Amino acid sequence: MAANMSYPYARSLTYAEFPTKFVWKDDASKWFPRKQGFTIGRLTHVPAELTMSDDEIKQLCLMDIDKILHSYGKILKDYPPMPLATEVDSSLLTKRVIREELNFNRDDLKKNASDMLSIATLEQKYAFNKIVTAVYCDEGFFSVYGHGGTEKIFLWNLMFTEIRSRGDIVLNVASCGIASLLLSNGRTAHSRFKIPLNITEYSICNIKPGSPPAILLLKAKLIIWDEAPVDGLIG
Structure with missing residues (x-):
């Protein structure tokens, strides 16, 4: 020196x-x-x-x-x-993550949801009403089955748009990267839930309690998982 x-x-x-x-x-x-x-x-x-x-x-x-x-x-x-600097940083990061998931124009979403619902099939409307009602009653999860071409993505986006228009958080995930691109604001399940790429019987999702990802999951009103192991899993 x-x-x-x-x-x-x-x-x-x-x-x-x-x-x-x-x-x-x-x-x-x-x-x-x-x-x-x-x-x-x-x-x-x-x-x-x-x-x-x-x-x-x-x-x-x-x-x-x-x-x-x-x-x-x-x-x-x-x-x-x-408070430690890390605690302050974590709080600021959590607020930013939540804000990003709510950064939508609710009026535009309401109009889009109405337009989409007007062209939905009877089956799609039934599933939509059933699931959205359950979401606001905190009732379990749903598994939606359907072969290719049955417009499951349309149903996912309809529910996403409706619940977002009410000011609530919806997390869209898919099991693969290509499928996640078809979802509004979509992410892969491995990215969103910190799932290890190489799964063993001891594997766990690396999300720490109280961290921004954990708080985001707690605040989410709906999680839509496309191409889940049991097809379209919604909970």
């Missing part, structure tokens, strides 16, 4: 101890010995020569805060813990 050449005693300091004795000044692009006393400021730059872990930086900040509080007859335990 350049500071070692100007301040020999700096050579005896560890990486964790160095910022407690020196302060970096951007205007001079150099480290200078700290003056007596402590101040709380913003960490604006850490040069490449100094490599510290997040835990080491956090510990240094706590040490400075603790000394300041002691000078006023206080201790750190007197104050409630502040």
